[in-house]
Amino acid sequence: MTATVINSSEISMTTFAIIGAGRGLGATVARRFASEGFEIALVSRSAERVESLAADLRAEGVSARGYVADVRDVASIARTLDEVTAQQGPIEVLQYSPLPDKSFLRPVLETTPADTAAAVEFSVYGPMAAVHQVLQGMRVIGRGTVLFVNGGSAVKPGAHVAGTSIAFAGQSAYAQMMHETLAPEDIHVAQLIIPGAIEEGSAEKDPDVLAEKLWTIHAERGEFRTYAASMEGED
Template identity: 60%
Template sequence: MSSVAIVGAGPGLGAAVARRFGREGFAVGLVARDRGRLDLIAEELAAEGITARGFPADVRRPEELAAALDRLADALGTVEVLQYSPVPHRDFMRPVLATGPRDLVGPIEFSVYGPVAAVQQVLPGMRRLGRGTILFVNGGSAAVPHPERAGTSIAFAAESAYGRLLHDRLAGEGIHVAQLVIPGAITVGHARKDPDVLAQTLWTVHRERHGFRHYADDLDS
């Protein structure tokens, strides 16, 4: 059995993606800092017949994140799908002229070091399988920098570049790398940004394996 690893799993998008992939037979590994929240989501998924377990880790600690993903693969099977979608901290979103070097440490750890650590951990398993999908989920500032959200704008740009490089390099190995940009807030009941709708979008990206950047909604919405 192979698994889907959802880094930054929470009760909204993470749980919806877990259900969507779980219905297709994937075992689900949930990664986030809060063990209690992970256990609750895993229990809810288990009640629906989905194999799921939580693996606590802080994405700003690369060794901790890699170790969690290693435990996940041992427990649930090789990671075939990696989704990296933690929600950035609010203090990453400072105006550009009020952003100094130290203010960028957190965003870079969150959106560059974390993704690199996660990918490096799961990539050997994907290569052994001969297939895989890596999904980066970002806010709108990944595509259009926002002057009031300098930290995430800068870090998301770096994450986007990393993802695109992976997309180009790994396509020939059967490993698809893609990015979903979600402008604005994820909103229950929204036609395009409801968690279940976004989960279906991510499933479609995984299945169709076409292109790098995808948009959940119009950027000016």
């Protein structure tokens, strides 16, 4: 698919796109980036849910639109992100944070090659397609950020969630290579590790705390990996 051509002289605003947008962390991060002047693009597999979320955010004064894509269909990712660029402006920040399917979370002795292939499509091919699609626009505007949000199994594989552990390892390797390769172009690729569940009211893992951490990762452009909380006790 041919991407929308971006003319740097015509850029008036840029976009924060969330792949895997939902009413939890996704909505909270959308509000945080919108407060800094970003257009918000919400991407999900469910048209009904993402359009409802976009409508609620617009009611709060957020400039948000909903889009549909299946992360296991790389053509749909490319098509949707091109649509985002055409309608809302170039994507300066991309967040990849869809929740893995429950079928990827089986114990290692029950995990089949088919399970693993699906997890790799979801966590490796999907983000590769997304980054490929937004990279040209980031290069034109001269900056960009790609944020990967992962659970603890991305750095400490768990035998009870084998498919995701295998696929997250591949995603982490890809993201770190991109971090090192794109840094000279002021395109920051970073990973936030959230061990365990997101917890409202938690000093470390409340959605508002995590949204602020993601904003800081984008703004300060530091190391590749940031931990939301200690990995102690994770297995």
